[in-house]
Amino acid sequence: MSEARARPLRAAAVGYLNARPLCEGLDREPASGRIRLDCASPTEVARRVAEDEADFALMPVAAAASIGDLRIVRGCAIGCKGAVRSILLVGERPIDALDELSIDLSSRTSVVLARLVLRARRGGSEPRLIGGAPREAIESVKGARGALIIGDPALEILGRFPHVLDLGLAWSEWTGLPFVFAAWCGRAGSVSSEDEHLLETAKRAGLARRNAFADEHAARTGLPPTTLRAYLHQAIHYDLGDDEQKGLERFYDEAARAGLLPQARVRFFDEDRRSSVSLPSLDTLLARAADGERLSSAEGERLMAQATLFDLGLAADAVRQRKHPEGVVTYIVDRNVNYTNVCTTSCRFCAFYRPPGHPEGYVLSRAELGAKFAEVVEAGGVQILLQGGLHPDLRIEWYEDLFRWIKREYKLGLHALSPEEILHIARLEGMSVSRVLERLHEAGLDSVPGGGAEILVDRVRRTIAKAKCTSDEWLGVMRVAHHMGLRSSATMMYGTVDTPRDRVLHLIKIRDLQDETRGFTAFFCWDFQHERGTRIDPGDHGTVLYLRQQAIARLLLDNVDHVGASWVTQGPEVGQVALRFGADDFGSVMFEENVVSSAGTTFCMNAEAMERRIRAAGFKAARRNVRYDWLTQPS
Numbered sequence: 001m002s003e004a005r006a007r008p009l010r011a012a013a014v015g016y017l018n019a020r021p022l023c024e025g026l027d028r029e030p031a032s033g034r035i036r037l038d039c040a041s042p043t044e045v046a047r048r049v050a051e052d053e054a055d056f057a058l059m060p061v062a063a064a065a066s067i068g069d070l071r072i073v074r075g076c077a078i079g080c081k082g083a084v085r086s087i088l089l090v091g092e093r094p095i096d097a098l099d100e101l102s103i104d105l106s107s108r109t110s111v112v113l114a115r116l117v118l119r120a121r122r123g124g125s126e127p128r129l130i131g132g133a134p135r136e137a138i139e140s141v142k143g144a145r146g147a148l149i150i151g152d153p154a155l156e157i158l159g160r161f162p163h164v165l166d167l168g169l170a171w172s173e174w175t176g177l178p179f180v181f182a183a184w185c186g187r188a189g190s191v192s193s194e195d196e197h198l199l200e201t202a203k204r205a206g207l208a209r210r211n212a213f214a215d216e217h218a219a220r221t222g223l224p225p226t227t228l229r230a231y232l233h234q235a236i237h238y239d240l241g242d243d244e245q246k247g248l249e250r251f252y253d254e255a256a257r258a259g260l261l262p263q264a265r266v267r268f269f270d271e272d273r274r275s276s277v278s279l280p281s282l283d284t285l286l287a288r289a290a291d292g293e294r295l296s297s298a299e300g301e302r303l304m305a306q307a308t309l310f311d312l313g314l315a316a317d318a319v320r321q322r323k324h325p326e327g328v329v330t331y332i333v334d335r336n337v338n339y340t341n342v343c344t345t346s347c348r349f350c351a352f353y354r355p356p357g358h359p360e361g362y363v364l365s366r367a368e369l370g371a372k373f374a375e376v377v378e379a380g381g382v383q384i385l386l387q388g389g390l391h392p393d394l395r396i397e398w399y400e401d402l403f404r405w406i407k408r409e410y411k412l413g414l415h416a417l418s419p420e421e422i423l424h425i426a427r428l429e430g431m432s433v434s435r436v437l438e439r440l441h442e443a444g445l446d447s448v449p450g451g452g453a454e455i456l457v458d459r460v461r462r463t464i465a466k467a468k469c470t471s472d473e474w475l476g477v478m479r480v481a482h483h484m485g486l487r488s489s490a491t492m493m494y495g496t497v498d499t500p501r502d503r504v505l506h507l508i509k510i511r512d513l514q515d516e517t518r519g520f521t522a523f524f525c526w527d528f529q530h531e532r533g534t535r536i537d538p539g540d541h542g543t544v545l546y547l548r549q550q551a552i553a554r555l556l557l558d559n560v561d562h563v564g565a566s567w568v569t570q571g572p573e574v575g576q577v578a579l580r581f582g583a584d585d586f587g588s589v590m591f592e593e594n595v596v597s598s599a600g601t602t603f604c605m606n607a608e609a610m611e612r613r614i615r616a617a618g619f620k621a622a623r624r625n626v627r628y629d630w631l632t633q634p635s
């Protein structure tokens with residue numbers, strides 16, 4: 001008998017040729033009455049499940065581990081039992097002798113597999129990884145630089161490079177097990193036995209149509225039909241039985257041991273129906289996190305909901321001690337200068353901006369800016385944090401001239417322009433983000449502040465800052481900046497319409513990008529300041545939540561070196577307590593700050609007061625630069 005359901009399940013699947021046999025007929029009755037299927041990129045498919053926009057998805061297994069606590073449909077997968085043909089390491093030199101690897105960023109599972117295989121073959125070392133689009137990766141192969149090539153581009157390059165390592169084959173030779181790339185995954189209870197039956201039926205129908213799929217794809221891409229037929233019949237393996245489960249468990253274990261994925265367990269939907277599943281205790285989770293083991297987003301959510309403040313603090317403090325055993329808390333002498341308050345974006349949480357033409361709108365003159373910079377030099381400061389609104393008339397030359405002038409006259413570091421401002425300039429000039437960053441870097445830009453991240457979940461962004469860039473765009477600017485060698489901070493402003501899950505997902509997105517680029521130096525978080533002039537109600541906030549949130553960040557962001565205490569919004573005393581909740585940095589000496597202070601929060605501290613606070617909290621204090629090098633001996 002059919003199980004009653006109020007609405008069809010929202011399903012998503014990777015839109016690749018090798019996924020088609022698992023999706024056949026799902027868009028037609030009777031399946032379409034129960035399942036609404038959309039195809040998208042692997043990252044987008046994973047995002048929809050993580051952000052509850054899809055109930056289940058045919059998704060990469062690495063993304064499933066990162067989300068954590070998902071269930072898998074038994075019997076259906078995209079995998080291989082030997083050579084897979086579409087996931088290749090290529091080079092002009094032997095693969096094990098490569099120094100650098102351009103990686104196609106479209107598949108995290110393949111990237112993790114490549115890293116594991118290379119480490120196993122090279123005694124633990126791996127080449128330097130450089131992210132890029134598939135075609136760029138192929139074109140970059142030269143000398144000691146190889147590439148990871150995935151999907152159609154891999155099928156197209158047969159015979160082009162003298163050295164090729166098929167990662168399916170390499171895995172099978174290493175472990176003797178099949179490899180699973182993707183499977184139908186969802187949160188517990190989202191897929192019923194009837195749904196599983198529909199998916200199994202779709203697979204049977206799809207396997208029978210593999211030649212047709214291959215021929216259609218050949219007509220579209222120009223790839224030889226015989227190659228594609230062989231690929232779907234011989235290389236790709238669509239079962240998920242005991243051997244495949246062992247292969248997937250081995251992959252999860254190896255990746256967790258290497259610190260590349262959270263420790264994940266393979267759990268099937270049908271197991272849940274037979275027996276209840278026991279979760280690790282909170283103590284186990286906290287101990288694992290304190291030891292540096294990677295947590296999934298589901299585990300982060302669980303800690304957020306259930307762990308005590310005290311236990312979170314102890315675990316986060318253990319991470320701080322492990323990462324920074326010297327007992328030193330750093331701070332920086334710089335100045336936050338908001339060069340304009342004119343902005344076209346009207347974020348609902350912002351009391352600082354004025355729309356173009358408003359009588360209170362300003363752009364600071366060189367004389368006003370110069371006076372501020374001179375004070376920084378006078379105070380022994382090392383950099384300017386320069387941010388402002390999205391002014392419709394300030395062109396890239398204005399910023400270039402300003403940056404050159406600051407460098408020439410004041411010799412200060414320039415931590416300037418958040419991703420939103422970079423994107424704004426790119427749009428205004430009709431230029432790529434990388435060209436804008438190149439020009440600004442040439443003019444003196446040293447690093448990119450992580451402002452404007454708010455919460456990197458688009459549902460939240462659309463509500464609080466409709467005209468702001470999407471999460472992917474924000475992360476995309478940071479990716480380009482990091483690949484150019486620029487460093488940046490990462491931030492989070494929570495406490496509007498965000499949920500605990502949104503806040504954890506935000507951290508996971510930062511962690512994922514950090515895995516790829518290693519460009520984030522530090523993380524800071526604070527809650528929405530809603531006292532005056534803002535146009536949105538406060539959500540979750542308060543000191544306890546701030547401390548919990550920062551501790552969770554310290555536990556989840558295992559690959560980010562530093563966490564800063566946000567005393568500007570929380571007050572100096574809470575800032576000191578935050579040093580026992582995972583923070584190892586006290587941020588910036590505050591000359592002025594306009595965005596937060598426009599909303600009514602006005603804590604200020606000079607360098608001497610900061611050092612006193614740091615010492616009173618039981619640490620030594622040291623000044624730092626933007627890269628967290630100590631500029632003074634800790635004392």
Ligand code: SF4
Pocket residue numbers: 343344345346347350351352353388389390420465
């Ligand atoms: S937060 Fe930034 S982008 Fe949004 S309105 Fe304020 S100044 Fe403009």
